[in-house]
Amino acid sequence: MKRSALITGLPLGLALSLACAPSASAVPALDSGTHFIHHQSHHNHQSHQAPRIVKTWLKAWNDADAQRLGSLFTGDGRYTDHAFGPTFTGPAGVQQWVANTHAGIADVRGDLRWAHKHGDEIVFSWYFSGHFRGAPEGFRVPAVTVITLRGNKIATNDDYYSHADVLAQSGLPADWQPDA
Template identity: 50%
Template sequence: MPWNDDDPSALASLFTRDGVYQDLAFQQTWRGHRQIALWHSITHQGITGVRIKVTNAFRGGDHVAVQWTFSGTMRGAPASFTVPATTIMRLRHGRIVSDVDYYNRADLLKQSGLPADWTPPTS
C-alpha cells in the first residue's frame, strides 16, 4: 500500500496532476504531486510507525469511500494512538482528483497524551 511505504512519489502518483488532498482534522490542504509527496514525507517524519489499515471500502462510479484505522506515535508524544478514520475520494480516469480525510483530532491527541491545543512541529 503506497501510503504505508516510505516512497512519497508512489502515493503522489495515484493522484491526478491537479489532485487535492485534505486532512480536515489538522486543517491542511495539499495540491498537486509535489505537495502531496511533501505531505506524505512530513507525516512519516512526524509520526513514528505511522500506518493505515483499511477496514472497509466501496465505490460508486467515480466516488470511493474508505473506512480505516490511523495509528502511530506523534513525535514527542508519550503514547501512541489508533483512531478510526474515513476518506471520501473522487476519481478521474482511475486517478484521485480529491481525497478528504475525516478523523477525530481530539481523540488522537488525547490518546497520544498531548494537549488539545497541540500543533505539529514545523521542522
C-alpha cells in the same frame, strides 16, 4: 431543496453515519497498561474487496512511499486533512504531505476496515495509527477517506478522523499542533 430530495437524503445520510461509526467491538480499547487491545469487527471486510487504488494508496502510505502515493493523483489533485487542516495540491504536494507525516509520526500505519466504490467516488474506512515523535503514547483512531476519481487518478482526497482523539490518546494537550 425539494421535500422528496430531503426525505431520500436522510436515509442515505443515516446509513453512511452508521456505516462509518465504529461498532463497540471494533473500537480499540485501552487496558490498564494503556496498550491497545484490538478486536475484530463482525463486519470486517477484506482488503481484496477494495478497489485497486485503495490498496495501492494504503500500501504506499504504510511504506512511506511518497512518490508512489503522489503518482496516484492528477496534476491538480487535492489532498485535505480535515482533522489537522492542511491541504496539499498535485503529486508534489501529496509527496510533501507524506514526507511531513512520516517525519513527525513514527510507525504510521493505515489498516483497512472496508471500502465502497460508486461511480467515480470511493469511500473507505480504516484505522490511522502512529506515534507522534516526542509524545508519551501512540494513537489508533478510526478514519474515513472520501476519494473522487478523474479517470484512474485521484482528483480529491478528503481524510476525516478525530483530532481530539489523536491528541488524547497520544497524551498531548488539546491545543497541540504539529510543527509547520
